Amino acid sequence: MAINYLYPDFEVQRNESRCITCRVCERQCANLVHHYDAETGRMTSDESLCVNCHRCVSLCPTRALKIVKTDHVFKENANWRGEVIQDIYRQAETGGVLLASMGTPKPYPVYWDKMLINASQVTNPSIDPLREPMETTTFLGKKSTTIRRDEQGKLITDTTPQLKLAIPIMFSAMSYGSISYNAHKSLALAAEQLGTFYNTGEGGLHEDFYRHGKNTIVQVASGRFGVHPGYLNAGAAIEIKMGQGAKPGIGGHLPGSKIGQDISKTRMIPLHSDAISPAPHHDIYSIEDLRQLVYALKEATNYTKPVIVKVAAVHNISAIASGIARSGADIIAIDGFRGGTGAAPARIRDNVGIPIELALASVDERLRAEGIRNQVSLVVGGSIRSSADVIKAIALGADAIYIATSALIALGCHLCRTCHSGKCNWGIATQNPELVKRLNPEIGSEHLVNLLTAWNHEIKEMMGGMGINSIEALKGNRLMLRGIGLCDAELRILGISHAGA
Amino acid sequence: MKRVYVNEAWCLGCHLCEYYCAYANSGLTDMVKALKDKVIRPRLTIEQEGTISFAVSCRHCTEPLCMKSCIAGAISCKDGLIVIDQSKCVNCYSCIMACPYGALMPSEEQVMQKCELCATNSHGQPVCVQGCPNKAIVYEER
Numbered sequence: 001m002a003i004n005y006l007y008p009d010f011e012v013q014r015n016e017s018r019c020i021t022c023r024v025c026e027r028q029c030a031n032l033v034h035h036y037d038a039e040t041g042r043m044t045s046d047e048s049l050c051v052n053c054h055r056c057v058s059l060c061p062t063r064a065l066k067i068v069k070t071d072h073v074f075k076e077n078a079n080w081r082g083e084v085i086q087d088i089y090r091q092a093e094t095g096g097v098l099l100a101s102m103g104t105p106k107p108y109p110v111y112w113d114k115m116l117i118n119a120s121q122v123t124n125p126s127i128d129p130l131r132e133p134m135e136t137t138t139f140l141g142k143k144s145t146t147i148r149r150d151e152q153g154k155l156i157t158d159t160t161p162q163l164k165l166a167i168p169i170m171f172s173a174m175s176y177g178s179i180s181y182n183a184h185k186s187l188a189l190a191a192e193q194l195g196t197f198y199n200t201g202e203g204g205l206h207e208d209f210y211r212h213g214k215n216t217i218v219q220v221a222s223g224r225f226g227v228h229p230g231y232l233n234a235g236a237a238i239e240i241k242m243g244q245g246a247k248p249g250i251g252g253h254l255p256g257s258k259i260g261q262d263i264s265k266t267r268m269i270p271l272h273s274d275a276i277s278p279a280p281h282h283d284i285y286s287i288e289d290l291r292q293l294v295y296a297l298k299e300a301t302n303y304t305k306p307v308i309v310k311v312a313a314v315h316n317i318s319a320i321a322s323g324i325a326r327s328g329a330d331i332i333a334i335d336g337f338r339g340g341t342g343a344a345p346a347r348i349r350d351n352v353g354i355p356i357e358l359a360l361a362s363v364d365e366r367l368r369a370e371g372i373r374n375q376v377s378l379v380v381g382g383s384i385r386s387s388a389d390v391i392k393a394i395a396l397g398a399d400a401i402y403i404a405t406s407a408l409i410a411l412g413c414h415l416c417r418t419c420h421s422g423k424c425n426w427g428i429a430t431q432n433p434e435l436v437k438r439l440n441p442e443i444g445s446e447h448l449v450n451l452l453t454a455w456n457h458e459i460k461e462m463m464g465g466m467g468i469n470s471i472e473a474l475k476g477n478r479l480m481l482r483g484i485g486l487c488d489a490e491l492r493i494l495g496i497s498h499a500g501a
Numbered sequence: 502m503k504r505v506y507v508n509e510a511w512c513l514g515c516h517l518c519e520y521y522c523a524y525a526n527s528g529l530t531d532m533v534k535a536l537k538d539k540v541i542r543p544r545l546t547i548e549q550e551g552t553i554s555f556a557v558s559c560r561h562c563t564e565p566l567c568m569k570s571c572i573a574g575a576i577s578c579k580d581g582l583i584v585i586d587q588s589k590c591v592n593c594y595s596c597i598m599a600c601p602y603g604a605l606m607p608s609e610e611q612v613m614q615k616c617e618l619c620a621t622n623s624h625g626q627p628v629c630v631q632g633c634p635n636k637a638i639v640y641e642e643r
Contacts, residue, residue: 020536022520028513041538059634062533063518434552438633440511 005089007072010052014043018064021041025056025065030435031256051209053416054062055425059383087346090278100346101429103246103383103405104328105339110338111490112355112389116499118466118480127469129270135470136456138168138400140237141306141330142379148365160330163180163237165400166195167456168471169390171448172381172402173219173241173310175201177254177263177275178342178419179207179408180436183428186411186444187213193449199402200226202241202268202277203401204250210234215307222351223277227265229300236295237331245339245382248312248353251277258422258431287323294328306330313359313382314335314352318366325367325376333402334359336382342429343420356382357396361494364397364476389460396494397476410451411444457465502581503642505545507555511637512547514554519543521632522616524560525624533623542609544616545629549604552569556629556638559583559604559616570599575613582620587612 012033021043026034031049050067057391074082087098120126132350141162148156170189178201187198191216199217204226218235232238239471244454254275264271284290294307309324309334317334336356342347360380367373380393381402390401412426419429427439468474481497483491491498521534522543527535538611545558562632565583570574576596580636590612596605630640
C-alpha cells in the first residue's frame with residue numbers, strides 16, 4: 001500500500017534483558033506478530049498485526065513481554081477523536097461495514113455501578129451463611145396463582161415444566177460455530193457440575209453433547225440451524241431467539257470458512273456455505289405468530305419443556321415483554337445492549353438498544369402492574385460482570401441471570417474483540433483445530449465451576465448481610481437498592497430511591 | 502509410582518516444558534540467568550511432525566534397558582525412579598543405544614543426563630508438568 005493511514009494501536013514491548021528467546025510468543029501467536037531473527041539471535045515483532053490478546057504475554061516464562069497503547073496521536077480534538085478518524089480511513093479504503101466483536105466498549109453509563117446494596121444494622125439481624133442455611137435454588141417457569149387441593153385436601157402440584165437451578169446463573173447462548181467445540185464442552189461440563197444450564201445458541205447441538213442434554217437449553221433462531229425433533233427433545237428447555245443485545249434487529253452471519261465438517265453436520269447446512277440467520281423470523285410478525293411457534297415447540301416436545309423467548313433490550317421493551325408473557329412463553333430472556341457477540345456491525349453494536357438495568361426494571365414493573373408477572377420468569381443478561389451485578393439484577397426483579405462474556409473471560413478470553421477474525425489465540429472463538437486445542441475443557445470447565453462457585457459464595461454473603469436467607473426473598477426487593485449519582489428520571493425507571501433517602 | 506505422562510491431544514508444541522526443564526536442572530533460582538543466551542539441554546524433548554506434537558521423557562521403565570546396558574554401574578533404580586550418578590558415567594553411550602525412547606542425552610559436561618522427575622533437584626515436583634499451559638503433561642499414578 002502506497003500510503004498507510006493507520007498506525008498500529010499497540011506496541012509490543014520486549015524486555016531484552018529478560019527475553020530467553022524460547023520463541024513461545026512466536027509459536028503461540030496466530031497473528032504472526034513475533035519472529036526469531038537467526039542472524040542476531042533476537043526476537044522481533046510486527047505490532048501492526050497485534051490484536052492485544054495477551055497470549056504471548058501470558059505464556060512468556062520470564063515476563064519479558066508487555067503490550068502498551070501507542071502514544072502516537074492525532075492532533076487533539078474532542079469531536080474528531082482518533083478512533084473516529086481511523087474508522088473513516090478504514091471505510092474509505094474498504095467500502096465495507098465495520099465489524100466488531102464482544103460487547104460495546106463505549107463509555108455508556110453502567111447502572112450496576114450506580115446502585116448500592118443494603119445491609120442489616122441493629123434493627124434486623126444479618127445472617128452468617130457459613131453457620132445458617134442459605135437458599136439460592138431457583139425455579140424458572142410459570143408459577144400458579146392459586147392453590148388447588150384434591151378431594152383429600154392434598155395440594156395439587158402439577159405445575160407447568162420448570163427449570164431447577166442450583167444457582168441463579170446460567171450460561172447464555174453462544175453457538176457452536178461462533179465458539180469452538182472445546183469452549184462448548186467446557187460450558188456443558190461446568191453446567192452439569194454446577195446444576196445449572198448452558199445454551200446451544202443458534203448453531204444446533206453437536207452429537208457428542210446430547211449426553212449433557214439435561215443441562216442444555218436448545219435454541220431455535222431465525223436460521224433454524226440444526227433444529228429437528230431430536231434436538232428439541234434433547235434439551236431441558238427451548239429458547240426462541242428473537243434478538244440479541246449486541247445486535248438488535250439483525251441476524252447473524254457465520255462465514256463459510258468456519259463451516260467445517262462438524263459444524264456443517266450440526267447445523268444441517270452444506271459444507272463451507274455461509275450460515276446467514278435472517279434478521280426476523282420469517283414466520284413471526286406478531287405476538288399471535290410468536291404464540292404459534294411457542295405452541296408448535298411445546299407440541300413437538302409434548303409440553304414437557306419450558307419455552308424461553310429471548311429478546312434484545314430495545315425501546316418499548318416493557319410492552320414487548322407483556323406481549324411475550326401473553327404468548328404462552330414460560331420464560332422471557334432479555335439481553336442488554338452491552339451484551340457480547342462473535343461478530344456484529346460496529347455501528348449497531350455501539351448505538352442500538354438500551355441498558356439491561358433500565359429494561360429489566362421497566363419490564364418487571366409493567367408485568368406486575370398488569371398482574372401477569374407470575375406467568376413468566378425473567379432472565380437477564382448483557383454484561384453481568386460480578387456477583388454484585390447478579391444481586392442487583394435479582395433485586396430489580398430478575399429471576400435468574402445469563403452470563404456469557406464473564407464465562408468466556410473465565411476460559412481465558414482477554415476481550416481483544418477480534419472474534420470475527422476467527423484467529424482466537426485462546427481457542428475460544430475459532431474453528432482452526434490448532435487453535436481450538438489450546439482450550440483444554442478439563443481446565444476450562446474447572447475455571448467456570450470455580451467462578452460460579454465463588455460468585456455463589458459472595459451472593460450468599462451479601463444476602464446474609466441484608467438479613468435475607470433465600471434468593472426468593474431478594475427477588476424484586478428494590479428496597480435493598482439505592483441509587484448513587486442518578487437523576488430523577490433514572491431513579492423513577494429503576495424504581496429505587498437515592499442513597500440517603 | 503507416579504510418573505510423567507503426556508496427552509498429545511492437548512500438546513500445543515509450545516516447547517515451554519523444555520525450557521522449564523532446563524531451568525529446573527540448572528541449579529539457579531533465576532530463569533533468565535539460567536537460560537539467557539544459552540543453548541538449552543532439556544531432559545525431555547518435544548517430538549513434532551505436522552500438527553502432532555508431544556513431550557518425550559524418561560518412562561522410568563520397570564525393566565530399565567539403560568540400567569542393564571550401563572557398563573559403569575552409573576544408572577540405578579531407587580524405588581522405581583531411574584537415576585544416574587554422573588560421577589560414574591564413562592561416556593560410552595551404551596544407554597543411548599539401549600533406550601527405546603531417546604530419553605538419555607549428553608549433558609553440558611558430556612556425561613549422560615536424564616529426567617529424574619525433578620526428585621533430585623531443588624524443585625521436588627516435575628517442573629515440566631507445572632509449566633505446561635494446557636495439561637498436556639501430567640504427573641499421576643496409573
